[in-house]
Amino acid sequence: MNNEHLLSLRDFYKKQLLEDTVPFWFPRSYDPEYGGYLLMRDADGSLIDTDKAVWIQGRACWLLSTLYNTVESRKEWLEGARLGYTFLREKCFDTEGKMYFHVDRTGDPIRMRRYFFSETFAVIAAAAYAKASGDPEAADFARKMFGICLEYAQGERRIEPKFEPTRPAKGIGVPMIMINTAQQLRDTIGDPRCDGAIASWITEIETYFVKDDIRCVMEQVAPDGSIIDHIDGRTLNPGHAIEGAWFILHEARYRNNNPKLIDLGCRMLDYMWERGWDKEYGGILYFRDVYDKPVQEYWQDMKFWWPQNETIIATLLAYLVTGNEKYANMHEQIHNYAYSHFHDKEHGEWFGYLHRDGRISQTAKGNLFKGPFHLPRQEWYCWSILENFINQAT
Numbered sequence: 001m002n003n004e005h006l007l008s009l010r011d012f013y014k015k016q017l018l019e020d021t022v023p024f025w026f027p028r029s030y031d032p033e034y035g036g037y038l039l040m041r042d043a044d045g046s047l048i049d050t051d052k053a054v055w056i057q058g059r060a061c062w063l064l065s066t067l068y069n070t071v072e073s074r075k076e077w078l079e080g081a082r083l084g085y086t087f088l089r090e091k092c093f094d095t096e097g098k099m100y101f102h103v104d105r106t107g108d109p110i111r112m113r114r115y116f117f118s119e120t121f122a123v124i125a126a127a128a129y130a131k132a133s134g135d136p137e138a139a140d141f142a143r144k145m146f147g148i149c150l151e152y153a154q155g156e157r158r159i160e161p162k163f164e165p166t167r168p169a170k171g172i173g174v175p176m177i178m179i180n181t182a183q184q185l186r187d188t189i190g191d192p193r194c195d196g197a198i199a200s201w202i203t204e205i206e207t208y209f210v211k212d213d214i215r216c217v218m219e220q221v222a223p224d225g226s227i228i229d230h231i232d233g234r235t236l237n238p239g240h241a242i243e244g245a246w247f248i249l250h251e252a253r254y255r256n257n258n259p260k261l262i263d264l265g266c267r268m269l270d271y272m273w274e275r276g277w278d279k280e281y282g283g284i285l286y287f288r289d290v291y292d293k294p295v296q297e298y299w300q301d302m303k304f305w306w307p308q309n310e311t312i313i314a315t316l317l318a319y320l321v322t323g324n325e326k327y328a329n330m331h332e333q334i335h336n337y338a339y340s341h342f343h344d345k346e347h348g349e350w351f352g353y354l355h356r357d358g359r360i361s362q363t364a365k366g367n368l369f370k371g372p373f374h375l376p377r378q379e380w381y382c383w384s385i386l387e388n389f390i391n392q393a394t
Contacts, residue, residue, distance in 0.1 A: 001319060001328040003393070009316075010386035017379035022067070024349040024365070025372040029060070030080055034106050036087030037080075041366040044347050048364060050105040054092045056371035058121030061085050062184070063372050065128030066380065069188070078132055085129045085138060088122050097148075098159075102368060114162050116152040119145055120177050124184040131188040139189045146185055150197065153178050169228055171220040172209045175201035176244045183250060202248055206264055209241075215271040216290055217241035231296045236288045238276025239307020245269040246314035249321060262321050269314050273330060276307070281357050282337040284311050302361065303354040305370065308338040309378035316382055320389050350375050 001009075028045060029037045036057045040049040061084030068077040091107025092099050099118035102111035123145045130138035151157035153174050163169075179201045186194040208225035209218045219237050222228050245268035252261035276284045284307040287300035315331035318324070341358045342350040344365075352370040353361040364370070 001325075003390070006386055006390055010383055010390065013379045013383040013386070017376055017383060018071070020343075020348040021350075021376045021379060022063075022372070024347065025060070025376075026064070026080055027076060029366075029372075030083055031087075031105070032083070034087075035083050035091065036107075037084060037371075038105070039366040039371040040368070041364070043344060043351065043363040043365060045365075049367075051110065051368070052087075052103050052105065052107075053368040053371070054088070054100050054103060054118040055121050056366075056368075056373065057084050057088055057092065058118065058125040059373035060371060061088065061125035062121065062128050063376050063380075065125065065132040068132040069128060070380070070384065081125075081129050081132060085125060088125060089141065092118065092122075114159050115173075116149055116159065117173075117177060119149050119152070120181040123149060123181050124188075127185045127188040142185060142189060143191055146181065146191060146193070149178065149181060150193070167228065167230070167233075168223050169220045169233065170208070170223060172205060172218065172241070172244060175204045176240070176247060179244075179247045179251070183247065183254075198251060202251065202261070202264070205244060205248070210264070210268060210271075212267065214290070215274060217244070217268050217272055218290065227290065231289075234290045234293065235295055235297070236272070236275055236290055237286070237307075238272040238288060239284050239286070239304070239310050241272040242269055242276070242284070242307065242314045243310035245272070246310065246317050249314065249317045253317075253321060257321060265314075266318050266322065266327075269318055269327075273311070273315075276311075277333075278303075278356065282333065283341065283354075283358070284308055284334070285356070301356040303341070303356065303358070305342055305350050305352045306374040308334060308342065309374040312338060313378050313381055317385060320385060 024045060029039050031038050036052050037060045038047055038050055039056055039060065040051065042048050061081050064077045064081040068074060068081065092103060099122060100109045101113040101118055103109050123142050126138050126142035126145065130142055179198050182194040182198050185191050208221050211218060218227065219235060220233060227233060245265045248261055249265035252258045252265060255261060275288050278285050283303040286302050286304055287295045287297050289295050311334045315327050315334060319327035319331060341354060344351060349365050351360050351363060352365060355361050
């Protein structure tokens, strides 16, 4: 990756974000009548459902606020962010203060899930919106919600468990999402709890989930960190672990290129690239078994959009912090695969779901799980870190 190539990549991600991805979603997805966003859309942008996933309402609010904060102070972005922030606060909580997962267009509840990820996305949405708007109440709300997330993560606040206690397990998802939530809060409005909490979650991931002896990052383990030798316990999600790798590499940059964190993030990326990269067709596979046994989920060999986004970020970031050409080559492979297979040149944005051989499985670009987050975050983040790297180099 010479300077000319880095400049070309920077310009590519900027152009894709601002001229292709964001215009697919906005302003068409604003819901001025009921608040929030109408994000369940087909390939051409037509609406396929008016329900609203609370996760993605928060993610979209975060995106619009972040664009306002870091790209350009466009009134339309700030007003769009306000729609999402207000909807989250007024429509997405039950009477006990727990956030829903799925509501209808007006905000009436449909489904509650037994985890607190809606709350984490409310934190990053409110924090970014507070910075964009200067609203002190939004800042207070973000910090309050972060405190609630800490209570959930530390077991002080309980959610009724999904499983019986026969086979206890813990997952990498909680420390991962809390690292990124704290990073976003710290980078927007700040909170003194963030640095120490991030360090503790990174230690948890390295201690319990990273298995150097078998070159793997587990998705879930027994409470003592041992592998649960049953189908669920053996199932790996390479794209998810690679997302965790770049969260740690991001933290390494924040901490003056901390060499131990760089080493940890790169090991996680290396292990899960080996496990997840499809050597026959390209792209990151969805699920693998730690011992290469059959995986239970029938979509195990599909290519979902978001693992590709996370791997694009992780490989680029690994290259920029190490200078190792191995990561430049990995980034080129995943970048070329993803943009040649997922990107819709006619209507913009990405299809979400491909068969293993690259055929489109279905055309929806927005549903209860996919919306304006993983792809625009990838393009925004890659553009940002390249801009920063190039400016420092000159």
